[in-house]
Amino acid sequence: xxxxxxxxxxxxxxxxxxxxxxxxxxxxxxxxxxxxxxxxxxxxxxxxxxxxxxxxxxxxxxxxxxxxxxxxxxxxxxxxxxxxxxxxxxxxxxxxxxxxxxxxxxxxxxxxxxxxxxxxxxxxxxxxxxxxxxxxxxxxxxxxxxxxxxxxxxxxxxxxxxxxxxxxxxxxxxxxxxxxxxxxxxxxxxxxxxxxxxxxxxxxxxxxxxxxxxxxxxxxxxxxxxxxxxxxxxxxxxxxxxxxxxxxxxxxxxxxxxxxxxxxxxxxxxxxxxxxxxxxxxxxxxxxxxxxxxxxxxxxxxxxxxxxxxxxxxxxxxxxxxxxxxxxxxxxxx
Amino acid sequence: xxxxxxxxxxxxxxxxxxxxxxxxxxxxxxxxxxxxxxxxxxxxxxxxxxxxxxxxxxxxxxxxxxxxxxxxxxxxxxxxxxxxxxxxxxxxxxxxxxxxxxxxxxxxxxxxxxxxxxxxxxxxxxxxxxxxxxxxxxxxxxxxxxxxxxxxxxxxxxxxxxxxxxxxxxxxxxxxxxxxxxxxxxxxxxxxxxxxxxxxxxxxxxxxxxxxxxxxxxxxxxxxxxxxxxxxxxxxxxxxxxxxxxxxxxxxxxxxxxxxxxxxxxxxxxxxxxxxxxxxxxxxxxxxxxxxxxxxxxxxxxxxxxxxxxxxxxxxxxxxxxxxxxxxxxxxxx
Numbered sequence: 287x288x289x290x291x292x293x294x295x296x297x298x299x300x301x302x303x304x305x306x307x308x309x310x311x312x313x314x315x316x317x318x319x320x321x322x323x324x325x326x327x328x329x330x331x332x333x334x335x336x337x338x339x340x341x342x343x344x345x346x347x348x349x350x351x352x353x354x355x356x357x358x359x360x361x362x363x364x365x366x367x368x369x370x371x372x373x374x375x376x377x378x379x380x381x382x383x384x385x386x387x388x389x390x391x392x393x394x395x396x397x398x399x400x401x402x403x404x405x406x407x408x409x410x411x412x413x414x415x416x417x418x419x420x421x422x423x424x425x426x427x428x429x430x431x432x433x434x435x436x437x438x439x440x441x442x443x444x445x446x447x448x449x450x451x452x453x454x455x456x457x458x459x460x461x462x463x464x465x466x467x468x469x470x471x472x473x474x475x476x477x478x479x480x481x482x483x484x485x486x487x488x489x490x491x492x493x494x495x496x497x498x499x500x501x502x503x504x505x506x507x508x509x510x511x512x513x514x515x516x517x518x519x520x521x522x523x524x525x526x527x528x529x530x531x532x533x534x535x536x537x538x539x540x541x542x543x544x545x546x547x548x549x550x551x552x553x554x555x556x557x558x559x560x561x562x563x564x565x566x567x568x569x570x571x572x573x574x575x576x577x578x579x580x581x582x583x584x585x586x587x588x589x590x591x592x593x594x595x596x597x598x599x600x601x602x603x604x605x606x607x608x609x610x611x612x613x614x615x616x617x618x619x620x
Numbered sequence: 621x622x623x624x625x626x627x628x629x630x631x632x633x634x635x636x637x638x639x640x641x642x643x644x645x646x647x648x649x650x651x652x653x654x655x656x657x658x659x660x661x662x663x664x665x666x667x668x669x670x671x672x673x674x675x676x677x678x679x680x681x682x683x684x685x686x687x688x689x690x691x692x693x694x695x696x697x698x699x700x701x702x703x704x705x706x707x708x709x710x711x712x713x714x715x716x717x718x719x720x721x722x723x724x725x726x727x728x729x730x731x732x733x734x735x736x737x738x739x740x741x742x743x744x745x746x747x748x749x750x751x752x753x754x755x756x757x758x759x760x761x762x763x764x765x766x767x768x769x770x771x772x773x774x775x776x777x778x779x780x781x782x783x784x785x786x787x788x789x790x791x792x793x794x795x796x797x798x799x800x801x802x803x804x805x806x807x808x809x810x811x812x813x814x815x816x817x818x819x820x821x822x823x824x825x826x827x828x829x830x831x832x833x834x835x836x837x838x839x840x841x842x843x844x845x846x847x848x849x850x851x852x853x854x855x856x857x858x859x860x861x862x863x864x865x866x867x868x869x870x871x872x873x874x875x876x877x878x879x880x881x882x883x884x885x886x887x888x889x890x891x892x893x894x895x896x897x898x899x900x901x902x903x904x905x906x907x908x909x910x911x912x913x914x915x916x917x918x919x920x921x922x923x924x925x926x927x928x929x930x931x932x933x934x935x936x937x938x939x940x941x942x943x944x945x946x947x948x949x950x951x952x953x954x
Contacts, residue, residue, distance in 0.1 A: 288812035288829060288923050290852040290889040300852065301888045304895030308911045344887040478622040495622060518624040518634065550884035552920045553678040554635045555624040561638030577642045581915065586886045589622050589921075616950035 287482055289587075294484035298341045298363055305348065309613050313351045316358075318375040320368060322348050323358040327380050333451040333460045334358065334380025336388045336414075337444060338368040339396060342483070343504065345614025346583045350441065352612030355448035364483050364586070365505045367395030373403035377412050385413040385457035389443050389464050391436025392420045415457055417464045419443055421473040421594060423532045424501025424510050437504055438546045438583035439471035439594040442606070445615065449605035463601060470597040472529045476521050477502035477509065479589035481549060500524055504548075504585050504592075518555060522562035525593040530570070535597060537571030542596040542606055547581040548588040556580065556591055563593060576606060582614060621816055628818035632675045632697055639682065643947050647685045650692075652709040654702060656682050657692040661714050667785040667794045668692065668714025670722045670748075671778060672702040673730060676817070677838065679948025680917045684775065686946030689782035698817050698920075699839045701729030707737035711746055719747040719791035723777050723798050725770025726754045749791055751798045753777050755807040755928060757866045758835025758844050771838055772880045772917035773805035773928040776940070779949065783939035797935060804931040806863045810855055811836035811843065813923035815883060834858055838882075838919050838926075852889060856896035859927040864904070867931060871905030876930040876940055881915040882922040890914065890925055897927060910940060916948060 291297045299319070306315045306322065314325050328334055338360030339347045348359045357380035360368035368376075377386045386407070390396050400416060407414045419436030426433035447464030455463070477499040480489035491506035493499050498516065501509030516524065535541060545560045547553060560579045567574060575598055583592065598606065609619040625631045633653070640649045640656065648659050662668055672694030673681045682693045691714035694702035702710075711720045720741070724730050734750060741748045753770025760767035781798030789797070811833040814823035825840035827833050832850065835843030850858065869875060879894045881887060894913045901908060909932055917926065932940065943953040 288827075288832075288849065290812070290855055290885060290893055290925065292851045292853050292892065297888065297892065300892040300895055302891075304891030304893070304898070304913065307898050307908075308891065308894060308913050342886070342888060478624070493622075498622075515622065517626045519626050521624055549886055550921050551624060552676070552883055552918070553915070554631065554676060554920070557636075557638030557642065558626065558631065558634040559624055559638070560642060561634055564638070564641050574641075579638065579642050581887070584886070586888070587884050587923075591624065611952050616952070618945050618950070618952075 287484065287487055289484050291484045297484050298361065302361065312611065312613065316375065316379050318372060320361045320372040321358060321375045321379055322351060322361065323379040324351050327357040328382035330382050331384055332382055333384045333455060333457050334382060334386045335444065335448045335451055336376045336380050336386050337390050338362065338373055338376060339391060340365040340367060342586045343584055349614030350444050350612050352610065354452040354608055354610045355612050356444050367393065367399050370399040370402035373400050374406040377403060377407050377414055381412050385415065387447055387451065387457060387460045387464060388414055388416045389447050390418065391440055392418045392434060413457060415461045417443060417461060417468060419468045421468055421471040422503065423472050423528055424474050425503060425507065428532055435503055437473045437475060438544055438592045439468060439473045441544065441582055442471050442542065442596045443468045445610065446602055446605040449608040463605065467596060467602060471594055472532050473592055473594040474525050474528045475502050475590060475592040476500050476525060477548065477588060477590040478515065478551065480506055481586035481588040502590065518558040519562045522559050522566060526563060526566045529593060529595055533597060535572055535595060540573045540575045540598045542598060543574055543577040544582060544594040545579045546583045546592045548590040548592065549581065549584040550587040550589045551591060553580055559591055575603060621818065621821055623818050625818045631818050632695065636695065646945065646947065650709065650713050652706060654695045654706040655692060655709045655713060656685060656695065657713040658685050661691040662716035664716050665718055666716060667718045667789060667791050668716060668720045669778065669782045669785055670710045670714050670720050671724050672696065672707055672710060673725060674699040674701060676920045677918055683948030684778050684946050688786045688942055688944045689946050690778050701727065701733050704733040704736035707734050708740040711737060711741050711748055715746050719749065721781055721785065721791060721794045721798060722748055722750045723781050724752065725774055726752045726768060747791060749795045751777060751795060751802060753802045755802055755805045756837065757806050757862055758808050759837060759841065762866055769837055771807045771809060772878055772926045773802060773807045775878065775916055776805050776876065776930045777802045779944065780936055780939040783942040797939065801930065801936060805928055806866050807926055807928040808859050808862045809836045809924060809926040810834050810859060811882065811922060811924040812849065812885065814840055815920035815922040836924065852892040853896040856893050856900060860897060860900045863927060863929055869906055869929060869931060874907045874909045874932045876932060877908055877911040878916060878928040879913045880917045880926045882924040882926065883915065883918040884921040884923045885925060887914055893925055909937060
């Protein structure tokens with residue numbers, strides 16, 4: 287395992303120490319070492335945006351803390367949910383009295399811990415509402431959306447929800463638009479090589495060289511099929527074939543496209559995949575309003591990419607275009 | 621080779637197509653398919669900032685095109701210099717009559733091709749002056765600076781030179797401050813695993829598992845020693861031990877620190893390394909004014925990091941802090 291850690295059991299602690307040092311212009315630690323918050327949180331009168339999840343997905347989750355995006359994040363062990371206490375403390379750090387929008391991904395541990403944290407919050411009169419991201423098309427059939435996982439499309443949910451809150455939206459308005467963003471987003475991943483959690487020391491799933499796993503999850507959850515390794519164009523075609531009919535995305539739609547590397551796939555190759563994705567969309571009359579390519583939601587040093595597509599309406603477009611300043615996503619508005 | 625390409629011989633072409641599509645708000649292609657430029661270049665009255673180099677280092681080099689940074693970039697094959705013609709065309713695209721600052725790294729091919737391009741420019745009355753980055757301390761002894769390679773510290777040279785040009789600096793002023801930036805920057809790399817050029821299909825150098833190569837170059841150039849793989853803290857100590865005496869950096873200095881991943885090392889681990897770097901600097905009375913951690917200058921899917929430290933003065937501080945909007949570096953000024 288060719289990795290740069292100290293005691294692997296303290297990798298998250300060590301990472302957080304460095305992370306807070308580097309991004310002190312944006313975020314700060316809190317009393318709970320597993321909760322980070324926007325330096326100005328709670329922002330008076332503003333709905334607080336909270337998320338959380340396992341570590342190992344940088345920039346997700348703490349990398350999306352910042353102006354016009356997320357206010358507080360609960361940090362878990364690598365690939366494990368944060369505790370209920372961490373979510374609860376994140377709610378408290380982000381709460382200015384206007385309520386909390388907890389926007390997180392559909393995983394058993396996160397569901398359980400957010401639910402418990404909400405009970406704790408209720409006792410302290412903090413209003414918390416949730417949106418549970420389920421953009422991963424490959425993780426369950428379309429008629430079982432409650433079984434679908436959240437993956438890189440969560441970034442759109444945080445972007446849009448965070449922008450709406452910054453514009454003064456009420457809790458119900460923020461929840462409604464974040465829900466719309468995730469309902470309008472479909473994602474799929476393709477894995478080319480597995481990853482190793484440092485404290486484990488070997489991969490806990492395998493991808494045979496010469497093959498790729500279509501529909502793989504962010505933690506190596508099995509996909510829908512194992513295929514011979516395709517070209518970048520073929521990978522783009524396989525992914526759009528899965529995503530486009532599911533929404534469905536149709537001629538005349540305007541979309542945002544995110545190709546995120548899973549960690550070790552060179553960014554160069556992500557642009558090659560993107561190039562074909564945009565061609566396919568153009569052939570179908572679907573217009574790309576904005577696109578992102580890079581390591582936006584990773585899984586340690588896994589190889590592969592996820593593709594996420596968000597269907598826009600005027601409200602979503604305005605919120606997507608809004609200026610944002612986080613570690614993981616910085617965007618100027620001219 | 622678990623990689624996402626089409627015809628490996630056209631990987632750079634395919635990547636550029638996707639790159640221009642995604643970043644059309646910042647940059648555009650030109651008549652020469654191996655030259656990209658800032659969308660507003662040439663900027664009237666402004667010194668043009670040009671760089672170039674081999675592909676496979678994303679965000680370098682084209683990822684630093686944009687407002688307050690680089691105006692035009694010559695793009696080479698993977699790990700190969702751009703042609704003289706590409707450098708020359710980049711000069712023409714960036715030239716508004718105020719001259720060109722060509723800020724590039726010290727490699728034989730780049731030196732030769734920039735020199736030839738300057739001769740072509742002379743015939744068209746375009747004034748070009750150069751700064752040749754040589755921040756890699758491990759690549760040659762201190763008394764042979766002309767033999768030292770340029771590595772991730774080049775980002776500081778482009779940042780500072782680009783900011784000075786945007787503020788209306790003359791060509792001589794831009795060159796002077798870019799030279800000062802690179803003279804004040806020292807870098808070193810540590811490699812944990814090699815990378816594979818897709819058209820080659822296997823790594824052209826090796827790093828044995830359980831070892832690391834201290835002082836490795838961006839293309840696998842041999843380092844100063846092969847050691848047993850250390851912890852993140854040990855790696856930070858080894859790198860600072862090499863860099864700090866070389867400048868030297870001393871108590872009371874203010875610095876900018878860049879820890880850049882080489883491609884496949886998780887960003888999480890880069891923060892762990894950074895954490896110890898900042899501790900070491902603090903112990904020595906060196907103050908970190910600003911820091912960057914992430915995949916800023918990569919080598920495909922190589923594993924490892926580079927550490928670059930820039931010693932500031934008031935002029936450099938103002939230029940480093942200036943707002944910037946490129947694919948690879950976005951920075952707000954509040």
